[in-house]
Amino acid sequence: MTTACDVLVIGAGAAGMMCAIEAxxxxxxxxxLDHAKAAGEKIRISGGGRCNFTNIHSGPANFLSGNPHFCKxxxxxxxxxxxxxxxxxxxxxxxxxxxxxxxxxxxAKLIIRMLLDEMAAxxxxxxxETAVTGIEKTGDGFAAQxxxxxxACQSLVIATGGLxxxxxGATGFAHDVARQFGLNIIPARAGLVPLLFDDDLLALTKxxxxxxxxxxxxxxxxxxxxxxxxxxxxxxxxPAILQISSYWHEGEDIVIDLLPGRDVFGELKQxxxxxxxxxxxxxxxxxALPRRLADLIAARTGVDAPLTDLSDAKLRAVAxxxxxxxxxxxxxxxxxxxEVTLGGVDTDELSSKTMESRKTPGLxxxxxxxxxxxxxGGHNFQWAWASGWCAGQFA
Numbered sequence: 597m598t599t600a601c602d603v604l605v606i607g608a609g610a611a612g613m614m615c616a617i618e619a620x621x622x623x624x625x626x627x628x629l630d631h632a633k634a635a636g637e638k639i640r641i642s643g644g645g646r647c648n649f650t651n652i653h654s655g656p657a658n659f660l661s662g663n664p665h666f667c668k669x670x671x672x673x674x675x676x677x678x679x680x681x682x683x684x685x686x687x688x689x690x691x692x693x694x695x696x697x698x699x700x701x702x703x704a705k706l707i708i709r710m711l712l713d714e715m716a717a718x719x720x721x722x723x724x725e726t727a728v729t730g731i732e733k734t735g736d737g738f739a740a741q742x743x744x745x746x747x748a749c750q751s752l753v754i755a756t757g758g759l760x761x762x763x764x765g766a767t768g769f770a771h772d773v774a775r776q777f778g779l780n781i782i783p784a785r786a787g788l789v790p791l792l793f794d795d796d797l798l799a800l801t802k803x804x805x806x807x808x809x810x811x812x813x814x815x816x817x818x819x820x821x822x823x824x825x826x827x828x829x830x831x832x833x834x835p836a837i838l839q840i841s842s843y844w845h846e847g848e849d850i851v852i853d854l855l856p857g858r859d860v861f862g863e864l865k866q867x868x869x870x871x872x873x874x875x876x877x878x879x880x881x882x883x884a885l886p887r888r889l890a891d892l893i894a895a896r897t898g899v900d901a902p903l904t905d906l907s908d909a910k911l912r913a914v915a916x917x918x919x920x921x922x923x924x925x926x927x928x929x930x931x932x933x934x935e936v937t938l939g940g941v942d943t944d945e946l947s948s949k950t951m952e953s954r955k956t957p958g959l960x961x962x963x964x965x966x967x968x969x970x971x972x973g974g975h976n977f978q979w980a981w982a983s984g985w986c987a988g989q990f991a
Contacts, residue, residue, distance in 0.1 A: 597745050597746070598739075598745065598746040598747065598748050599627060599745060599746070599747045599748070600625075600747075600748045600749075601625045601626060601627040601721075601747065601748070601749050602619075602624040602625045602626065602749065602750050602751065603615075603616070603619045603620075603624045603625070603626045603627070603749060603750070603751045603752075603753060603991045604626075604627050604628075604629065604738065604740060604747050604749035604751070604752050604753065605619075605626065605627070605628045605629070605720075605753040605755055605991075606628075606629050606630075606728055606740070606752070606753065606754055606755060606756055606769075607628075607629075607630060607753075607754065607755035607756035607757065607770075607963075608628050608629070608630035608632070608635035608636065608722060608724070609630075609635075609636060609637075609638055609639070609755060609756075609757055609963065609980070610636065610638070610639055610711075610963065610977055610980035610981065610984070611755045611757075611962040611963025611964070611979075611980040611981070611983055611984035612628060612630075612753070612755030612756075612962070612963070612984065613628065613635065613636065613711040613712070613714075613715060613984070614711070614980065614981050614984030614985055614988065615753050615755060615960075615962055615984035615985070615987045615988040615991065616628045616715050616718075616720040616988070617711065617714045617715050617718050617720065617988065618984070618985050618987075618988025618989060619720070619751075619753075619987075619988040619991050620715065620718035620719045620720040621718045621988075622988075622989070624751075624991070625719075626718075626719070626720040626721065627720070627721045627723060627747060627749070628715070628720055628721065628722045628723065629723050629726045629728060629740070629742060629747070630722075630723070630724055630725075630726065631725065631726065631727040631728075631765060632724060632725070632765050633724060633725055634708075634724065635708060635711070635712060635722060635724065636707070636708035636711065636712075637764050637765065638757070638761065638764055639704055639707055639708050639711075639977075640704050640705060640708060641704070641764070642704055642977070643699050643700075643704060645703060645704055646699045646700045646701075646702070646703060646704055647699065647700050647703075647704030647707050647977075648693075648697050648698065648699050648973060648974040648977065649679065649683065649690070649698055649699070649700065649704075649707055649974060649977050650676040650679050650680065650698050650974045650977055650978045650981070651676060651695070651696045651697055651698065651973050651974035651975050651978060652676050652677075652680075652692070652696040652698065653676075653695070653696040654671065654675075654676050654696075654970070654974065654975050654978040655671060656668050656671060658970055658971045658975045659968055659969060659970050659971070659975065659979065660787075660842055660843075660938065660968075660969045660970075661943055661967050661968045661969070662782055662942065662943060662944075662967050663943045663944065663967075665948075666943035666946075666948045666968060667948075667968050667979065667982075668948070669948040669949050669986070670948065670951075670979070670982040670983050670985070670986045671978070671979070671982050673982070673985070673986060674981060674982040674985040674986065675982075676698075676974075676978055678981075678985075679978070679981050680698070682710070682714075683707070683710065686706070686709075686710045686713070688700060688701075688702075688706045688707070688710060689701035689702065695823075695973055696973070696974075697973045697974050698974060723742075723744060725743075725744075726742050726743060726744045727742060727743045728740050728741070728742050728769070729741045729742060729743065731752070731773060731776065733777075733956065734748070736750065737749050737750040737751070737752070737958055738750075738751075738752040738958065738959070740752070750958060751958045751959075751960065751991035752958060752959050752960065753960040753961075753962060753987055753991050754769075754770045754773050754774070754959070754960065754961045754962070754965055755770075755961075755962050755963050755965065755984065756769045756770045756965060757770065757937070757963060757964040757965060758770070758784060758936065758937025758939075758940060758964040758965060759784055759786075759931045759934075759937045760786065760787075760931050760934040760935060760936055760937045760964075761931065761932070761933070761934070761935075762931055762932065763932075766931070766937075768784075770940070770941065770961060770965035771784065771940065771941070771965070774941045774945075774961065774965075777953065777955065777956045777959060778955055778956075779941055779942065779945040779953060779955065779956075779961075780941075780942040780944070780945055781939070781940065781941060781942065782939040782940060782941075782942050782967040783939050784937050784938065784939035784940060785937075785938050785939060786841075786928050786929070786930050786931050786934035786937065786938070787841060787842040787934055787935070787936045787937065787938040787969050788838040788839070788841060788842060788934060788935035788936050788972050789838065789841045789928040789929050789930065789933055789934035789935070790828060790830065790831060790832065790833035790837060790838070790841070790928065790929045790933060791831045791832050791833075791837055791841055791844065791850070791925040791927075791928055791929075792830050792831040792925055792926050792927045792928060792929065793830070793831040793832075793923075793925065793926065794924075794926045797831075797923070797924075798829075798830070798831070800892070800896065801827055801831075801892070802829060803888060803892065804827035804888055804889060804892060805827055805828055805829045806826075806827065806828075807826070807827045807886045807888050807889055808824055808825065808826045808827070808834060808886070809824065809825050809854055809885075809886065809889070810823075810824035810825075811823055811824060811836070811856060812824065812825045812836055812852055812853060812854055812856065813836070813852070813853040813856040814836040814837060814839070814840045814850055814851070814852050814853075815840070815850065815851045815852075815853075816840050816843045816844045816848060816849075816850050816851075817843065817848070819840065819843045820840075821835070821836045821839040821840055822836070822856060823835035823836040823839065824836060825837050825852070827889075830929070831925060832923075832925075835972055835973075838935065838972050839971055839972050841928055842936075842938060842969060842971075844925065844928075846927065848924075849922050849923060849924045850922075850923050850925065851920055851921065851922050851923075852920075852921040852923065853918070853919045853920065853921075854885060854889070854918045854919070854921065855883065855884065855885065855918055855919065856919075858883070859915075860883065860914070860915040860918050860919060861911055861912050861914075861915035863883060864876075864879060864883075864903060864906075864911045864914065864915065865908065865911055867879055867903050868903045868904055868906065868911070871904060872903050872904070873902045873903065873904050874902065874903055875894070875900060875901065875902055875903075876894045876897075876899060876900045876901060876902075876903065876906065876914065877890050877891045877893075877894035877895075877900050878890075879903055880893060880894060880914075880918075885918070893914065893917055893918060894914075896917070897910075897913055897914050897917055899913070899914065935972070935976070936964060936969050936970070936976055937964055937969070938967075938969045939967055939969075940961075940964065940965050940966050940967045940968075941961045941965055941966045941967060942967055943966065943967050943968065946961060946966065949986065949990075950986060950987065950989070950990040951966070951983055951986055951987040951990075952987070952990065952991075960987045960990075960991055962980070962983040962984050962986075962987045963979065963980045963983055963984065964976065964979075964980070966983065968983070
């Protein structure tokens with residue numbers, strides 16, 4: 597038996613469900629396939645279970661891509677306010693955290709329920725625990741072989757995401773399909789992911805495991821983020837680190853300012869002039885550094901002595917260590933803990949208006965499968981909603 601439909605969406609995640617809703621609203625017969633037992637699994641675990649479903653400030657500047665202009669069309673046509681209106685239509689209570697991040701008050705499951713209800717109301721059919729084993733182009737569309745029979749469609753939408761968090765079922769399916777149809781793939785790598793230290797640096801920083809600094813400024817090249825960081829037993833994590841990880845490449849250093857906006861040299865010099873005889877590590881703790889971190893910096897700089905005994909050169913060396921701590925990570929934790937996949941289907945291969953392949957009419961790629969990756973804080977969900985919405989207007 598072959599199930600016929602107008603639009604076949606592979607992937608029941610954020611982008612796939614949004615696309616299915618919009619296509620079905622146009623009267624298209626829509627089928628959505630997913631190999632998982634439940635739809636929206638990455639939605640369910642996001643935001644600590646409360647789903648950081650968008651960001652009120654989301655715009656092109658919050659995204660990385662080989663073509664930074666590609667995302668502009670979708671983001672302008674389906675905005676954070678549009679998704680907020682959908683959330684409020686379903687009576688889902690939400691709140692804003694820092695930097696424009698919006699979360700559900702209760703549970704991410706409410707967002708999944710909302711999308712499923714919208715799909716059902718529009719008439720889109722959902723087929724879970726259905727793995728796609730093959731796809732081919734036909735005279736009037738596409739045919740997909742699955743573990744539950746064949747599907748025939750006019751428009752095929754690939755919304756299976758990237759490689760991040762394989763324990764949630766992530767695979768390279770979207771990239772494989774793109775290659776099958778001759779589309780270029782920008783090499784993938786893990787993004788929004790903790791950074792790792794080598795053994796020598798770990799020997800120094802392991803006592804800091806669990807220590808956080810908020811805020812810190814973390815830089816790589818010309819890019820900086822001012823958010824919290826967290827020392828771990830393997831290296832560094834926290835929002836500032838996850839953000840910079842998307843810009844970091846192997847062999848590069850990151851630079852950390854542990855007390856941004858402060859003049860540590862000036863403050864220590866003033867204490868010395870005031871005849872403050874505090875030991876350096878105590879003075880650094882008084883300056884708002886966590887105690888364990890203050891102790892480490894004092895020990896590492898080798899000048900843990902009363903302030904009255906320290907020269908300008910020594911105080912400046914301490915300040916430089918605090919404001920410009922240069923660290924060479926050896927890698928990332930990889931896709932296992934990465935929140936997103938950088939790279940993917942080359943945007944040059946797609947229409948920014950419709951998300952349709954330029955080479956293969958009727959074939960669409962949306963969401964994380966595409967070489968558009970957002971910053972931390974709800975931007976990747978906004979790209980999923982926006983790209984899915986756009987494809988749903990045309991598929």
